[in-house]
Amino acid sequence: EGVGEGLASLYFINxxxxxxxxxxxxxxxxxxxxxxxxxxxxxxxxxxxxxxAIWGNRALAASGERERPSPEGGEGVxxxxxxxxxxxxxxxxxxFSPRPVPPFPTPQAILNAxxxxxLAALAYEVYFNRVLSIMLGDTVFVFSIILIVFLGxxxxxxxxxxxxxxxxxxxxxxxxxxxxxxGCSILLxxxxxxxxxxxxxxxxxxxxxxxxxIHVNWVVVNLVKLMxxxxxxxxxxxxxxxSFPILGRLYTRSLRHLGEEVGTVYQWNTVxxxxxxxxxxxxxxxxxxxxxxxxxxxxVSIAIGLYFWKERLRRLSAAAFPPLLVLFAVVAAVxxxxxxxxxxxxxxxxxxxxxxxxxxxxxxxxxxxxGREAAHREGGEVRxxxxxxxxxxxGIHTNVLVSGKGKNLQIHVGSKVQASTYFDDxxxxxxxxxxxxLLHPAPRTGLITGLGAxxxxxxMARHDxxxxxxxxxxxxxxxxxxxxxxxxxxxxxxxxxxTIHLGDGRNYILATRTIYDVISTDAFEPYQANAAGFYTYDxxxxxxRKLSKDGVFCLWLPLTTLPVAYNKVIIHSLEAAFPxxxxxxLGPQCLxxxxxxxxxxxxxxxxxxxxxxxxxxxxxxxxxxxxxTFLAYLSLTEKESERLVQxxxxxxxxxxxxxxSASRNLTRPTIGExxxxxxxxxxxxxxxxxxxxxxxPPPDDPTFWERMDRAYEMVTILLDALAKANMGDPExxxxxxxx
Numbered sequence: 001e002g003v004g005e006g007l008a009s010l011y012f013i014n015x016x017x018x019x020x021x022x023x024x025x026x027x028x029x030x031x032x033x034x035x036x037x038x039x040x041x042x043x044x045x046x047x048x049x050x051x052x053a054i055w056g057n058r059a060l061a062a063s064g065e066r067e068r069p070s071p072e073g074g075e076g077v078x079x080x081x082x083x084x085x086x087x088x089x090x091x092x093x094x095x096f097s098p099r100p101v102p103p104f105p106t107p108q109a110i111l112n113a114x115x116x117x118x119l120a121a122l123a124y125e126v127y128f129n130r131v132l133s134i135m136l137g138d139t140v141f142v143f144s145i146i147l148i149v150f151l152g153x154x155x156x157x158x159x160x161x162x163x164x165x166x167x168x169x170x171x172x173x174x175x176x177x178x179x180x181x182x183g184c185s186i187l188l189x190x191x192x193x194x195x196x197x198x199x200x201x202x203x204x205x206x207x208x209x210x211x212x213x214i215h216v217n218w219v220v221v222n223l224v225k226l227m228x229x230x231x232x233x234x235x236x237x238x239x240x241x242x243s244f245p246i247l248g249r250l251y252t253r254s255l256r257h258l259g260e261e262v263g264t265v266y267q268w269n270t271v272x273x274x275x276x277x278x279x280x281x282x283x284x285x286x287x288x289x290x291x292x293x294x295x296x297x298x299x300v301s302i303a304i305g306l307y308f309w310k311e312r313l314r315r316l317s318a319a320a321f322p323p324l325l326v327l328f329a330v331v332a333a334v335x336x337x338x339x340x341x342x343x344x345x346x347x348x349x350x351x352x353x354x355x356x357x358x359x360x361x362x363x364x365x366x367x368x369x370x371g372r373e374a375a376h377r378e379g380g381e382v383r384x385x386x387x388x389x390x391x392x393x394x395g396i397h398t399n400v401l402v403s404g405k406g407k408n409l410q411i412h413v414g415s416k417v418q419a420s421t422y423f424d425d426x427x428x429x430x431x432x433x434x435x436x437x438l439l440h441p442a443p444r445t446g447l448i449t450g451l452g453a454x455x456x457x458x459x460m461a462r463h464d465x466x467x468x469x470x471x472x473x474x475x476x477x478x479x480x481x482x483x484x485x486x487x488x489x490x491x492x493x494x495x496x497x498x499t500i501h502l503g504d505g506r507n508y509i510l511a512t513r514t515i516y517d518v519i520s521t522d523a524f525e526p527y528q529a530n531a532a533g534f535y536t537y538d539x540x541x542x543x544x545r546k547l548s549k550d551g552v553f554c555l556w557l558p559l560t561t562l563p564v565a566y567n568k569v570i571i572h573s574l575e576a577a578f579p580x581x582x583x584x585x586l587g588p589q590c591l592x593x594x595x596x597x598x599x600x601x602x603x604x605x606x607x608x609x610x611x612x613x614x615x616x617x618x619x620x621x622x623x624x625x626x627x628x629t630f631l632a633y634l635s636l637t638e639k640e641s642e643r644l645v646q647x648x649x650x651x652x653x654x655x656x657x658x659x660x661s662a663s664r665n666l667t668r669p670t671i672g673e674x675x676x677x678x679x680x681x682x683x684x685x686x687x688x689x690x691x692x693x694x695x696x697p698p699p700d701d702p703t704f705w706e707r708m709d710r711a712y713e714m715v716t717i718l719l720d721a722l723a724k725a726n727m728g729d730p731e732x733x734x735x736x737x738x739x
Contacts, residue, residue, distance in 0.1 A: 003252050004165030007262060008158045008245035015155035015241070019148050026144025034655035105172050105308060110251045111268045113304050117179065117247070118272030119279070120304075121240050123297045124186065125150055126280035128233065131290050134399055135196045136225050137349040138415045139527050139663035145222065149229040150237055157241020165249050175246045176308035178239040183301035185235045187330050190294045193232075194339035197348040200228060204348075216668045221349075244269060282396055286477075289394045291339055295331060341392050345401050345412045350561075350666055390484055393477035398530070400477045402484050409488075411453045411481050416525050419453035421488055426455070427622045428523055428556065428589040433459025434619065435584060435591055436518045436554035437466075438609055439601070443517035443552075447472065449505030449534065450522030454482035458489030460520065461498065462614040470516075471500045472508040474530075506533055509542050516551065519543045523556040527666060532659035535570055537650045540577035540594065553578065553594035558662070559674040565648075566661045567674060572645035573652075575638055583636035585678040587718055588671070599637060603627060604698040628704075631695065632711035635678055640685035672726030679719035688712050 021042070029038035105113075129146050136142045168174055203224055204215045214220050248265045252258060284293040390409070391402040401412040410420035419429055433456040437443055444467050448457045451473040461469055473479065479500065483493060492498060501508055505521070521543075524531035533539055535555075543553050555574065557567055571592065574581050578594030593599075607627040609615065616625070624630050636644075651658045681687075688709060697704045721736030 002166060003258065004245055004249035005162050007248045007252075008162040008165055011241070011245055012155050012158040012162060015151050015158065019151035019155060022144050022147045022151065026140055026147075030140070030656065031660050034652075036654050105250065107251060107253075109307070110247055111264065113175065113179075113308065114244075114247050114251075114265050114269040115272035115275075116300055116304055117240075117243050118269035119276035120182070120272075120297050120300045122273040122276035123280035123284070123293070124236070126277055126285070127290050127294050127297070130285065130394075130399070131193055131344075132196070132229060134415050135193075135344055135346075135349075136200070136228075136415075137527065137663070137666060138529055139666070140529050140659060141222055141663050142225060143529060145226050145229055146233075149226065149233050153230075153234055153237020154241035154244075157238035157243075158245050159241075160238065161242040161245060165245055171246050171250050172308045175243060175250070176305040178243045178246065179301045179305035179308070181239045182236045182243075183298040183305065184330075185239075186294055186298040186301070189232055190291060190298075191333065191337045193291075194341075194344045196228065196232075197343060197346040200224065201346075201348040203228075218664045218667070221667055225349075285394050286396050299331070341389050341401055342387065342403055345403075345415070347415065347417070349415075391481050393480070395475050395477035397475045398477075400475065400481045402481045407487070409453075409485060411478075411485070413452065413475070413478060414528060414530070416528060419455060419485075419523070421453075421485070423622070424588045426488070427586060428591075429453065429455035430459045430618045430622065431584075431586055431589070431591060432456035432520050432523065432554060432556065433462070434615060436520050436552040436593065437463050438606060438615075439593060439595070439599070440517050440550060440552045441605075444468070445514065445516045445548075446470070446518040446520070447509075447514075447516045447546075448520050448522065449509070450524060451478050451482050451500065452522045453485040454489035454492055455485060456520060456522060457498065458492035459618060460518070461490065461492045461495050462618065463609070464614075466497055468514075469495070469498050470514070471498065472503060472505040473500055474502070474504045476502055506539055506542070509539075509546055512546065514546070515548050516546055517548050518552050518554070519547060520554040521556065523558075525561055525662070526558055526658045527561055527662035529659065532656055532662070533653065535573070535651055535658050536653050536656065537573040537577050538653045540574055544577055544594065544596070547596055549596055551596050555592045555594075557583070557590040557592055559588075559590055559671045561662050561665055561670065562658070562674075563661075563665060563668075563670045564673055564677045566658055566665075567677075568645055568648045569651050569658060571636075571641055572648040573650050575641055575645060576650060581638045581641070582634060583641070583678075583681075584633045585635040585675075585682070585715070585719060586633050587715075588675075588722060590674070590678065599694050600696070601631070601694060602696045603631070603704070604696075607698070626707075626711070628707045628711040629715070631691070631708065632715040634691065634694070635682050635687060636685060637687075637690065637694070640681070640687065640690065644681065669726065672723050672728075675719050675723035675726065679716055679723060682712075682716045682719070 386405045398414045580595045582593045721733045725733035
């Protein structure tokens with residue numbers, strides 16, 4: 001007696017500890033003490049638990065209170081409900097068979113159930129992490145929330161069954177019921193998963209109506225996400241938590257081998273979890289996608305239930321047929337009902353959503369860069385105005401969607417629009433290729449980390465001086481998506497100079513022996529867990545070691561998701577990694593440049609390359625037709641940045657402060673304050689005078705500096721106007737635009 005309750009209690013306490021560990025680490029420890037500090041905290045807990053166990057063992061041995069199994073409590077002491085209550089034997093079977101009927105379930109059947117239930121549980125976790133992170137944001141906080149819900153549900157399930165396991169008869173039927181509930185609840189949930197962004201937006205609209213501007217509160221936002229994940233996953237995870245103690249109780253046959261038998265069940269359950277995570281992430285997702293994979297895994301749970309309920313099903317016979325028919329109808333409906341991928345990728349978790357307008361019943365735009373998404377929202381309902389999904393693929397690493405209409409295209413990589421053909425995005429993508437190339441006197445080798453839409457790569461390839469252009473891209477399903485942007489990237493993937501290296505960009509830079517003249521990094525968002533590493537001092541230093549003596553490094557500065565204080569962290573990290581740096585404020589966008597040599601530009605030579613037809617074909621529609629305008633975007637160099645970054649921390653792999661801070665600011669627009677900061681920096685840093693040190697003017701052009709000063713002032717006023725427009729002062733912005 002008490003074996004099942006003790007096992008369930010142990011499982012409950014251990015899982016609760018795991019849940020607390022996830023919460024502390026994901027929400028607090030990384031921010032407070034960094035990755036090494038959080039690791040050392042875990043090590044300290046392990047040492048403390050080990051020390052207490054050793055001390056407790058010695059104390060028990062010394063006091064003689066330790067209980068040892070006696071010879072009398074050997075194999076004959078049975079604690080299995082299956083053997084203590086002997087199953088009725090068929091008289092005919094006993095008459096004609098010399099062997100007794102084996103008990104049901106057999107030990108091997110129980111271990112098989114432990115394996116496949118563990119496989120299904122970890123597969124569910126992989127699938128839901130992929131799907132929910134796309135709709136709620138692929139941040140460290142969302143990942144932590146999903147883990148907390150899984151672990152919390154499992155812990156609560158074991159707690160609920162804790163006092164009942166030893167009193168229940170026919171435990172195999174209770175195991176079957178738990179697996180039925182897991183599978184059927186997943187089947188019923190799957191068709192409606194794509195409505196999660198609408199539900200989330202509706203809740204935030206209601207909260208914003210009651211408490212204006214509450215949608216920018218980081219705590220409230222994560223509590224809403226936690227509530228939604230709990231609502232969706234609560235029932236299946238509760239029954240997952242009940243299943244393991246039942247399996248352990250069914251398999252336990254004797255007190256003498258209690259530890260061995262429980263350990264065997266745990267072993268096979270864990271091995272199943274390992275296989276489940278491998279099959280889900282590396283086989284099922286790329287082959288079948290999340291929706292079909294969820295259905296197939298739900299059928300595994302239901303199959304476990306059917307096996308352990310087979311004795312009851314035999315007795316029910318014809319009565320069991322209608323429920324099975326309904327079950328298969330549900331499966332067919334789920335398989336035939338595709339998800340609306342445009343709705344799933346609506347980005348309602350970002351600050352682009354105008355919850356205030358939705359509260360007032362006005363039509364507000366949501367998603368996309370600066371609110372120019374394919375989907376618009378009216379009264380909480382997502383509507384798509386002519387946009388359609390042109391390409392969708394679920395790969396090992398992420399999901400990729402290309403949506404649009406005509407020439408208006410956008411590529412979603414994971415939860416974020418990675419690139420689009422809108423003006424703000426195009427100027428950014430073009431200059432990620434052109435700016436570092438133009439700042440190098442004669443680049444021969446170039447590297448782009450992150451393919452995206454291929455537009456930055458295409459801009460780099462417009463320059464004939466390149467002999468080798470490499471691309472490091474981790475997701476193979478991005479490559480077909482980039483081909484759909486051929487009109488904007490010049491079908492660059494067919495250029496013989498271009499080589500795509502499938503793999504992580506950071507690892508490629510660490511491993512390659514190639515030395516590059518130019519390295520440019522695609523416009524990643526630092527809140528994304530798989531992209532935050534491109535903003536660390538460690539990454540920038542690794543790039544510096546792969547540059548030639550005249551090499552140029554380029555990085556996008558995320559004005560839209562980071563406040564000024566944290567963008568200073570990026571500037572400081574770049575300044576610490578490179579001998580020389582500069583900041584280029586390109587209107588709505590901003591690029592950082594790290595160089596091995598001091599910036600010294602021959603305007604005449606630069607102008608010849610700048611005005612080449614291939615370059616102007618892309619930059620002229622952006623308004624960059626004069627070299628003075630292009631140079632006027634230079635806003636800061638290392639000489640002026642020293643004062644700005646005093647006392648600012650570095651962003652490193654060990655202390656990823658940007659990833660965490662960006663995830664906290666997803667619902668707060670920051671582009672206006674960043675543009676105001678850049679405009680003020682341009683005035684206070686004396687960059688107008690500094691340009692006379694950095695530029696070598698064309699000979700025999702006495703009006704160059706007059707034009708240069710006028711262009712510099714124009715760009716500063718433009719930044720002022722954009723800042724006012726983004727901070728709610730349209731009248732002031734209009735006056736600046738007129739100036």
